[in-house]
Structure formats: C-alpha cells, structure tokens
Amino acid sequence: MPAEGEGDDDGRPDEHERPAVGRQRGPVRRGPGAPVPRGPHRRDAAARRLPALRRAGHALPARVRPRPARPRRPGARRAVRGDVRRARGGRGGRRAGPARGVPRRPRRGAGRRGPAGADHAGVRRPPPHRRAHRLVGGGGGGRAALLLGLPRGGPRAAAAVVARPALRALGGGVRRRRLLRGRRRGPRPHRPARARPAGAGAHGERLPHLDPVRVDVLGRLLAARGVAAVSGGVPPRALTVAGSDSGGGAGLQCDLRTFLCCGVHGATAVTAVTVQDSRGVTGVHEVPADVVAAQVEAVVGDIGVGATKTGMLASAPIIEAVADVVERLDVGPFVVDPVCASMHGSRLLRPDALDALRTRLLPLATLVTPNAPEARLLTGLPVTDRAGQVEAARALHALGPRWVLVKGGHVAEGEPAVDVLFDGERVLELRAPRVATPHTHGTGDCLAAATTAWLAQGLDVVEAVRRGKQYVTAAVVDAYPAGAGAGPVGHRWRVRDWPAEEPPAAVPSTAG
Numbered sequence: 001m002p003a004e005g006e007g008d009d010d011g012r013p014d015e016h017e018r019p020a021v022g023r024q025r026g027p028v029r030r031g032p033g034a035p036v037p038r039g040p041h042r043r044d045a046a047a048r049r050l051p052a053l054r055r056a057g058h059a060l061p062a063r064v065r066p067r068p069a070r071p072r073r074p075g076a077r078r079a080v081r082g083d084v085r086r087a088r089g090g091r092g093g094r095r096a097g098p099a100r101g102v103p104r105r106p107r108r109g110a111g112r113r114g115p116a117g118a119d120h121a122g123v124r125r126p127p128p129h130r131r132a133h134r135l136v137g138g139g140g141g142g143r144a145a146l147l148l149g150l151p152r153g154g155p156r157a158a159a160a161v162v163a164r165p166a167l168r169a170l171g172g173g174v175r176r177r178r179l180l181r182g183r184r185r186g187p188r189p190h191r192p193a194r195a196r197p198a199g200a201g202a203h204g205e206r207l208p209h210l211d212p213v214r215v216d217v218l219g220r221l222l223a224a225r226g227v228a229a230v231s232g233g234v235p236p237r238a239l240t241v242a243g244s245d246s247g248g249g250a251g252l253q254c255d256l257r258t259f260l261c262c263g264v265h266g267a268t269a270v271t272a273v274t275v276q277d278s279r280g281v282t283g284v285h286e287v288p289a290d291v292v293a294a295q296v297e298a299v300v301g302d303i304g305v306g307a308t309k310t311g312m313l314a315s316a317p318i319i320e321a322v323a324d325v326v327e328r329l330d331v332g333p334f335v336v337d338p339v340c341a342s343m344h345g346s347r348l349l350r351p352d353a354l355d356a357l358r359t360r361l362l363p364l365a366t367l368v369t370p371n372a373p374e375a376r377l378l379t380g381l382p383v384t385d386r387a388g389q390v391e392a393a394r395a396l397h398a399l400g401p402r403w404v405l406v407k408g409g410h411v412a413e414g415e416p417a418v419d420v421l422f423d424g425e426r427v428l429e430l431r432a433p434r435v436a437t438p439h440t441h442g443t444g445d446c447l448a449a450a451t452t453a454w455l456a457q458g459l460d461v462v463e464a465v466r467r468g469k470q471y472v473t474a475a476v477v478d479a480y481p482a483g484a485g486a487g488p489v490g491h492r493w494r495v496r497d498w499p500a501e502e503p504p505a506a507v508p509s510t511a512g
C-alpha cells in the first residue's frame, strides 16, 4: 500500500488533508509542575534543629537522634498539645506560629519542598523500605511486588508506592486505611499539594473518585497479603484491532495507554506496522488477514474482552477477516473508528476497502466514530458544519451501526469542538472547548479507545462517549511537541500524582 498520496487524482482522498501544522497557533505547553528540588543530605542541619524538634514532640528517626533524651527536670512544664501545634506552625495556644528554630511548614501548594525524603523541618524520614510496613503490614511485600510486576529490590517500598495512591483514591474507608497503614507515630509528614490534572473538570464533571485501576491495584495487594480483596483482582479487558504507530502517538500504542488510564487491561490484534513519526507515514507493512483474525480469536478465547474497537484496518481482506471473527465470537460492544488516513494525509486504508467497511463492518458496529473527512468519504456528503455532521450521521446510521458519532475536530475550527451522536432517533451534541494546539496526533484513537474502555466497564453508549470526550479533551490540553511535526495527545495528566517517594536503594549484592 502506498504510504503517501497526492490528492484525488491518484486515489488519495484530499479530504484527509489537515490544516498545516505551522498555520495553527502556538502549542499549549504544560509541564508536570514545578521541578522537585533535590538537595544534599541534611543530616547536620537536622541535628542542629533537634532541640526544637524534641520540644515540639517530633518522633525522630533513630539515625538522626544523637543521644537519648535527657530525663525531664522535676517541675518542668509538660508539653501540651498547643505547643505541638505552635511548633508546627498551626493554630493553638495564644501565640500562633512556629516555635523558635522550627521553620514554618510550607503552605499546601506553595511549591516548596525540602530535600527528597525530608519532612518540613529538614529531617530525613526513614527510607520507604523501612516505612512501608505501615502501609502493607509486615512481610508479604515480595509477593505483592511479583503480582504487580514491580522491582524485587525493594518489594515493600514498591508495594507502598502503589498502595498509597490506591488508598488515596479510595477516599473514605477509615478502617481500611488503618488496616493498611498501621499505627502512625509522630506528626503527619508534610505532603506537597497534588498537581491538578490539566483539563479535568472542564465540563463540570470529574472522573469517578473510585478509580478502578487503583481499586484493583489495592485489591491485588490485599490478596497478596491473604486479605479478602476490596474488588475483583482481574480488571475489565478491552481489545483494539489496529495498526502500530512507531512514533507512539496514535494507533494501538495510543489505544493501550488510553485503556490503562481508563481502568482496563488492553489487548491487541495488530493489523499493520507503520513507519511513522510526527511528520507522517513513510512505510506500511500489512499483517496477513488470517493472522489478524487469529489474534482476535486468541484474545477473545482465552482472556475474554468486555468491548472491542478497530482502528487502522489497512485492506479489504483484513476488514473481511475481522468481520467474520466478530460475527462468530463475543467481542462485547464493538466500536469502529473508520481510520482512512493519518492526520498528515498519509493513507492508512486502501481505497478499494471502503466498500468492505460500509457493507461488512458498519452493520456490526455498536458505535462508529468517523471524523468529518471519513464521514464524507463514506457517505459522499459534505461535512463542513454542524448540520453536515447531523446529515452524515443519519446517512451512516442507515448503513447499520447502532450509534454514530461524527466528530468535530475538523469542523468549524476556531469554535468549540462539537461531536454529534445519533442513535436513529436522538441527536445529541458533545461540546468541549477547542484547544489551540497543533499537537493533536491520536485524538480520534484516544476518544474511541476511552469510549471502548468505558463500554468494557458496563456503561451505556451515551455515558461512555461522554467520558471518552472528557478524556480526549484533557489529553489535548496535555499534548506535547515530540518531534518536528504534530505531537501526540498526552496521558500523563492521569498519572501525575505518583507519590514523591524515594525509589528503593540499590545495594551491592551479597549473592555470588
């Protein structure tokens, strides 16, 4: 298959031309927040502050405690709670403010942090592998690490690293927290403010508090400790039947990232390997149709899937093979993203495959998600405004899918990004602010994959598409310029609250 074409005269649909990257407004760059300052070990500074800290009632790690505390002088005033509050810079007693020699605790979100592993007074806390037992109880961390695929060098630390966000995601459940955390000694260590996910809540809705990925991780941790799991150990599964994008921004790479970030295990049936970067596609190697079908059979037969999506299908034989296997097996709700070309205008579907797409695949689809050029290609209708989106949705619905979503990324640019959803009766609009960025590589895959992930978790189509739209909007806000051309949408906004723990120590091995 030719990787690039030049317009209608050579068969390549010029509808797939996107506005040139350079013509768009500058990228919206978002960093992961202020860099974490890392300094030298502050043992000396910590030791200088010891008297004040001891007055404040801090529980000090043994390694910075130079000598046992002196016995109290007879008649000396017993430390009262107010002293502790004052020393920590909180309210209490008459004089609010830090005790002499104890630095004021930085405000939440003030962006200041001490050296890694140090609390607000500059005292090093014990390293994670010595603290982790408070989170996961003693022993068993090795198995937890094994289950979670984490490094074995510091299993408890690794388990703690995973457990902490899981606990945070669980919100309430004081007993559950206590069970895992154990008894806390000393004051609560300072935690820096969490980075707010970019774009989250743009539509007044947040992703669910009870994040399925984290609940599941916690479930596995508990199972490894022999404690009854909080939720089932196996996450929902979804399958993508799609091409590989060597640049990683679109295709199955984008699908897998999105699946994970939406709480499902992703499986793949690879249809083609593309040689692709941020500037375009320079090569395509198709996978034989029977091998594509065999991948679907293997995944569905053994692992099982709650929902399936298609992306780049490359050729009519591959479409036929996928249609055959989807008819035979239970692939769950079936989302067809009728990918015809890349955003750079490189063809990803042979022109003679359009008919197979219309007649074999669309009738099987729970939801089909064309962009405006694809909708035009499939229906022959111009799709240049909202009315055109609705008309195309009606025409596509007549081809057999249960739902049609005509996306608005290429429609009325400069206005909000509005997608039109149609089920044969209702016409619904999903509206989001349009982000001024040229880095929109993978938007369509991201939307379809997120929607598929939510379908795999049992949501209905409207709810799944709403969340898919919410996800892709945040991902466009989080997009970044990787390469000289169009950069990919970003997924890091979903994982930025990884705890600022130190990784486990790498110590010389005594074995061998």
Ligand SMILES: Nc1ncnc2c1ncn2[C@@H]1O[C@H](COP(=O)(O)OP(=O)(O)O)[C@@H](O)[C@H]1O
Pocket: 370, 371, 372, 407, 408, 409, 410, 417, 418, 419, 432, 433, 434, 435, 436, 437, 440, 442, 443, 444, 445, 447, 469, 472, 473, 476
């Ligand atoms: N600049 C943008 N800002 C916000 N949302 C966008 C932007 N560009 C595309 N989208 C959204 O991303 C999704 C994919 O749209 P579209 O670009 O039309 O598909 P494709 O990537 O298949 O060409 C749609 O929900 C669309 O509204």
Ligand SMILES: Cc1ncc(COP(=O)(O)O)c(N)n1
Pocket: 242, 243, 244, 245, 250, 251, 252, 274, 276, 311, 312, 339, 341, 342, 343, 344, 348, 440, 441, 442, 443, 444, 445
């Ligand atoms: C393998 C593969 N699948 C899909 C796309 C479409 O993504 P985009 O429209 O963002 O280029 C792509 N470029 N490559």
